[in-house]
Amino acid sequence: MELTYREAAAADLERLVQLLADDLLGASREDVSQPLNPRYTQAFASIEADPNNELIVVESGGELAGMLQLTFIPYLSHTGASRCLIEGVRIAKTYRGKGLGSKFIEWAIERARGKNCSIVQLTSDKQRPDALRFYQALGFTASHEGFKLRL
Amino acid sequence: MELTYREAAAADLERLVQLLADDLLGASREDVSQPLNPRYTQAFASIEADPNNELIVVESGGELAGMLQLTFIPYLSHTGASRCLIEGVRIAKTYRGKGLGSKFIEWAIERARGKNCSIVQLTSDKQRPDALRFYQALGFTASHEGFKLRL
Numbered sequence: 001m002e003l004t005y006r007e008a009a010a011a012d013l014e015r016l017v018q019l020l021a022d023d024l025l026g027a028s029r030e031d032v033s034q035p036l037n038p039r040y041t042q043a044f045a046s047i048e049a050d051p052n053n054e055l056i057v058v059e060s061g062g063e064l065a066g067m068l069q070l071t072f073i074p075y076l077s078h079t080g081a082s083r084c085l086i087e088g089v090r091i092a093k094t095y096r097g098k099g100l101g102s103k104f105i106e107w108a109i110e111r112a113r114g115k116n117c118s119i120v121q122l123t124s125d126k127q128r129p130d131a132l133r134f135y136q137a138l139g140f141t142a143s144h145e146g147f148k149l150r151l
Numbered sequence: 152m153e154l155t156y157r158e159a160a161a162a163d164l165e166r167l168v169q170l171l172a173d174d175l176l177g178a179s180r181e182d183v184s185q186p187l188n189p190r191y192t193q194a195f196a197s198i199e200a201d202p203n204n205e206l207i208v209v210e211s212g213g214e215l216a217g218m219l220q221l222t223f224i225p226y227l228s229h230t231g232a233s234r235c236l237i238e239g240v241r242i243a244k245t246y247r248g249k250g251l252g253s254k255f256i257e258w259a260i261e262r263a264r265g266k267n268c269s270i271v272q273l274t275s276d277k278q279r280p281d282a283l284r285f286y287q288a289l290g291f292t293a294s295h296e297g298f299k300l301r302l
Contacts, residue, residue, distance in 0.1 A: 013227075020228050031230050043231030052201060053224065071224050073204065076164075079182050079214050079241050080194030085236070086230050113302055120302065123274060123295035135298045144274035146295025147286045149262055151271065 001060055001098065008055040008067065013044055015064050018058070019090045025125060026090075054111075055124050058104050066104050074116050084112030089131075092101040105138055123148075127140040152211055154250065156258050159206040161204065162240060164195055166215050167208070170241045177241075205262075209255050217242040217255050223266050235263030237273040240282075256289055274299075 008016060017040055021030035031037045035084030047053045052073065058066040071085040086108055091101045106115065112120045124131045159167060168191055172181035182188045198204045203224065209217040222236040237259055242252045263271045274297030275282045287293065 015186070026228065029229050040227055041231075043225045043227050043233070046225035046233070047227070050203060050225065052203065052275045055227070067290070072221070073222050073236075073238075074194050074197035074201065075220060075233060075239060076167060076191060076194050076198070077177065078180050079188060080190030080192075085171030085224075087224075088226060090194060091258060101213040104248070109302070111301065118302055120300040121273070121274070121299050124298060125295055127294075132296055135296075138299035138300075140300045142296045143278075144276055144297025144300050145283055145286075145293045146297040147273050147275060147291035148258065148294055149289075151260070151269055 001100065003065075003100065003103055003107075004059045005056055005104075006059070007087065008044075008057045008061075009026060010041075010044065010048075010063060013058060014038060016067055019064075019067055019092060020088070022093060023090060031108075056111075057109070058100065058107075060095060060100065064092070065095040065100055068104065070106060070108060072112075072117060081118035082116055083119040084108070085119040086120065089122075100110060100138055101134060102138060110148065152251065154216075154254055154258075155210045156207055156255075157210070159208045161192075161195065161199075163208060164191060167206075170215075170218055170243060171239070173244060175262060182275060184299060190294055191271065198290075199232040207259070208263075209251065209258070211246060211251065215243070216251055219255065219259060221262060222260060223263075229269060232269035233267055233271040234272055235259070235266065235268040237271065240273075252287060254286060256286075263272065 017032060020026045047055050054070045056068055057064050059068045068089040069087045074082050109120055124135055171177045172183045199207050205221045207219055208215050213286060219240040220238045225233050260271055
């Protein structure tokens with residue numbers, strides 16, 4: 001399985017929204033109607049314009065197989081350590097259980113290292129027990145509670 | 152108790168590092184030596200240069216009483232919802248237990264609303280049971296595991 005990684009392009013947007021929607025939790029929160037909800041194109045433009053945000057896709061045999069977003073954040077704490085936040089990790093259903101997710105996260109960790117981050121962090125919904133095991137197997141420690149507040 | 156909120160300035164940096172160090176977990180990870188470790192000044196400059204990062208201090212009677220950092224992040228998920236990430240919340244010891252922390256987080260939530268964020272999120276170390284109760288009382292839901300990986 002040969003994988004390639006690149007930043008998402010505007011032409012990927014429709015496929016990315018499908019990927020977000022094709023998910024236990026995403027099904028009820030995304031909008032796959034056509035034409036594409038302008039909130040998605042606006043969000044994509046904001047991500048693209050921000051040098052500290054990278055929306056990354058992984059391709060296998062030329063097919064878009066997964067996505068995630070990296071945010072690089074400078075902090076004072078831990079003696080001025082930058083961190084990399086990973087969010088929105090999605091693997092297309094046909095590519096699950098094949099080790100692609102692990103390779104994708106390992107790639108993201110290397111990217112964080114290349115950006116001089118000292119900590120990689122992410123939150124994972126407690127309704128996803130497989131994901132929790134997955135991140136622990138990759139060396140992540142569930143040391144924190146992940147709090148959310150919807151406005 | 153009259154509180155004022157403002158972005159941190161370079162002149163606050165020494166005090167902010169003291170605040171980070173005067174903490175159960177921070178004591179072992181911060182460097183309060185003089186002159187200030189240049190990693191702090193570099194991190195501060197990076198935060199100041201990034202329009203999506205705001206290092207906020209709260210003052211009471213002209214005295215710096217607390218700090219936190221806000222990061223505004225555009226995402227595709229939740230139909231293109233921006234989020235506000237809160238990190239590095241610290242309240243000076245003499246100001247704890249007086250409701251200042253709640254007012255500070257409520258201020259941060261309003262700031263997130265003003266920046267059109269749909270979700271406010273944060274992680275809190277499981278070694279801080281008081282903090283966990285504090286965020287729940289403010290309406291946050293501990294729906295996620297917070298994973299960290301030190302590089």
